[in-house]
Amino acid sequence: xxxxxxxxxxxxxxxxxxxxxxxxxxxxxxxxxxxxxxxxxxxxxxxxxxxxxxxxxxxxxxxxxxxxxxxxxxxxxxxxxxxxxxxxxxxxxxxxxxxxxxxxxxxxxxxxxxxxxxxxxxxxxxxxxxxxxxxxxxxxxxxxxxxxxxxxxxxxxxxxxxxxxxxxxxxxxxxxxxxxxxxxxxxxxxxxxxxxxxxxxxxxxx
Ligand SMILES: [Zn+2]
Numbered sequence: 001x002x003x004x005x006x007x008x009x010x011x012x013x014x015x016x017x018x019x020x021x022x023x024x025x026x027x028x029x030x031x032x033x034x035x036x037x038x039x040x041x042x043x044x045x046x047x048x049x050x051x052x053x054x055x056x057x058x059x060x061x062x063x064x065x066x067x068x069x070x071x072x073x074x075x076x077x078x079x080x081x082x083x084x085x086x087x088x089x090x091x092x093x094x095x096x097x098x099x100x101x102x103x104x105x106x107x108x109x110x111x112x113x114x115x116x117x118x119x120x121x122x123x124x125x126x127x128x129x130x131x132x133x134x135x136x137x138x139x140x141x142x143x144x145x146x147x148x149x150x151x152x153x154x155x156x157x158x159x160x161x162x163x164x165x166x167x168x169x170x171x172x173x174x175x176x177x178x179x180x181x182x183x184x185x186x187x188x189x190x191x192x193x194x195x196x197x198x199x200x201x202x203x204x205x206x
Contacts, residue, residue, distance in 0.1 A: 005038050014026050017112055019113035019115050023110065024050070052130055060091060070110075073103035115137075116134065117132045124161070129152070129167070139180060146179065148186070148191070149195060151198055165201050172193060175189065
């Protein structure tokens with residue numbers, strides 16, 4: 001079963017793919033009680049968390065769950081060690097990182113049963129930003145790399161415009177049916193080709 005817990009204020013969107021194994025993709029901030037309540041009320045047993053990148057508005061709610069955490073190999077140590085890259089001071093006074101944070105690599109497959117996720121490294125917003133492609137339904141979980149009609153910031157620690165451009169090109173070649181971003185509404189995959197920010201950034205290279 002697929003669950004979509006909509007973004008609330010500064011909290012990221014959260015997605016749950018419930019099957020033989022159940023993965024929670026992003027968790028909002030430590031004040032994202034909506035996620036905690038949703039999981040509790042629906043009696044969902046989360047097996048592990050996957051963070052699309054290290055920013056605190058995507059990882060703060062990890063604290064509600066005592067489960068292993070996964071993130072791209074370029075961001076996982078930031079989540080573990082609460083580095084400046086997580087931008088936690090923008091949201092919380094104290095954050096000491098998490099135990100049991102594990103690295104994921106490009107093309108790594110996470111088999112949940114009904115859902116199979118593939119890791120697509122898309123640096124630019126942070127060096128370890130990644131998207132997850134659900135291979136059977138062609139759902140793309142895009143984190144803060146791309147949103148409906150816009151793209152992620154590239155001015156925060158480890159963000160790089162040239163890397164973001166390459167990542168956006170990479171996403172244009174993925175035939176996603178629906179894109180589920182870290183903030184805001186989902187949108188059809190074909191709309192990636194009409195995202196004016198993406199198109200403008202990439203045209204600068206032509
Ligand atoms: Zn972010």
